[in-house]
Amino acid sequence: MSEECLLVLKESFYDELSKKISSTAKVHKDSIFLTLLRERKNNVMQNLDNSAVFSENADPQIINELIERGFIRCGNDLSKYVMTAKGVWEVERRLDKISLTKLMDDIDEYKYDISWGEKLTDKEKVVILSLIALRSFHEKTPLNRKNGKKAIQNIHEIILKTIEFLNNSIEGFKYSIPDETRESPVNSVFARLVNLPQNTRRIYKFNEKEGKSWLDIYDEEKGMISEEKLSYLLWKVFGGNLSFEDQTKIDSFCNNILYTHKNYVYSLEELTNFIFADICYQNAISNSLFKIAENSALWEELDKAKKKK
Structure with a gap:
């Protein structure tokens, strides 16, 4: 992926999504990807829509490349584009905010790990x-x-x-x-x-x-x-x-x-x-x-x- 495409994905899509989520919820472990995993589907869709990018504000060639790579897709409004999970992962992977190990550890903690043996009241x-x-x-x-x-x-x-x-x-x-x-x-x-x-x-x-x-x-x-x-x-x-x-x-x-x-x-x-x-x-x-x-x-x-x- 070209540096120009990566810059658009990061600054136009990811940064805006991060800003919207940070204003309404606590970011989990400094990762938007992990935060969205814990959100309800309606909240996820709302955050994606609120941070969508109008097609008229983006270079069509770059948009097409990002779509082909699966990093963005059309939103509810066909004139807007929103990030995909793959797109969020790509940016955070490069920022060292997410990795397969971090994802597995978080899923294990959130879904599989039960807190035993707390102090009795x-x-x-x-x-x-x-x-x-x-x-x-x-x-x-x-x-x-x-x-x-x-x-x-x-x-x-x-x-x-x-x-x-x-x-x-x-x-x-x-x-x-x-x-x-x-x-x-x-x-x-x-x-x-x-x-x-x-x-x-x-x-x-x-x-x-x-x-x-x-x-x-x-x-x-x-x-x-x-x-x-x-x-x-x-x-x-x-x-x-x-x-x-x-x-x-x-x-x-x-x-x-x-x-x-x-x-x-x-x-x-x-x-x-x-x-x-x-x-x-x-x-x-x-x-x-x-x-x-x-x-x-x-x-x-x-x-x-x-x-x-």
């Missing part, structure tokens, strides 16, 4: 510890907010006890149940937890329509609890610097919650499926607390790596 910590204490480790034994009035009363008590325990255990903990909400106090705690599945690497599960929440920790085929997952959740709540005394207090708190409230929170059908009070699972929480020390550095690095991207 105080509210999320309340929910996770409540589920751990109740041993809601399987879809068949969830914390079910539609199990009736008695269950709701007990869930409310569990939440209040959990808030008090975390307030005494974690410096700077500030969560409390809102006084006035459109939902009931219990439902307000479990509402708007859209980030919690990602923040717990999909261990937290819920069915909002059925009012159910649980932790995906139990492997039914193997008949085993994943102490690694449980340990990870406890680390997310309490951090990695737990003394033996701290571990004992947490284990004792969880056991107290379970044996005080289990028979009132779970339905008869759920209690039939509830195996997590059996002796073989008795030490699951204490074992998981003990494992935090050996895994916390790895988890910190894994979660940090995702946040940097």
Whole structure:
């Protein structure tokens, strides 16, 4: 392509398109090409039309060459020409603003890469510890907010006890149940937890329509609890610097919650499926607390790596 054609493509088409986009949106990674990939089709067409070049203002020979190379095409108005994706790519490739590697990295980040393991909010910590204490480790034994009035009363008590325990255990903990909400106090705690599945690497599960929440920790085929997952959740709540005394207090708190409230929170059908009070699972929480020390550095690095991207 001649230098003259390239100059027209850059100054008459690309610069004008860049100016229009910059005035209405933030340019992503200094690239118009990447920015347009994230825009709605109508917005893309509007930006292209607003930066179109009238045919009467351009050299016909240059226009024909740019059309033949696929860098521009006729716009909605047949007397105007607009850039194509190929044209934007050509200019930005020469400006070192885009490359195949940059494109693949951006698509991977935008469409494929999920941000795992963000720091839990105080509210999320309340929910996770409540589920751990109740041993809601399987879809068949969830914390079910539609199990009736008695269950709701007990869930409310569990939440209040959990808030008090975390307030005494974690410096700077500030969560409390809102006084006035459109939902009931219990439902307000479990509402708007859209980030919690990602923040717990999909261990937290819920069915909002059925009012159910649980932790995906139990492997039914193997008949085993994943102490690694449980340990990870406890680390997310309490951090990695737990003394033996701290571990004992947490284990004792969880056991107290379970044996005080289990028979009132779970339905008869759920209690039939509830195996997590059996002796073989008795030490699951204490074992998981003990494992935090050996895994916390790895988890910190894994979660940090995702946040940097």
